[in-house]
Amino acid sequence: MSDLTILEASTALLARAFIVVAIITWVVIAGTFLARVIG
Secondary structure (H helix, E strand, O other), rough: HHHHHHHHHHHHHHHHHHHHHHHHHHHHHHHHHHHHHHH
């Protein structure tokens, strides 16, 4: 296994993690906003 392959795998994993964090953050912000509007 070459270093380049490991780097590509790490980059893909990082990208997925970043997307998941972004989605969770968006959901939390939207939930907080909705709670304020409804409440």
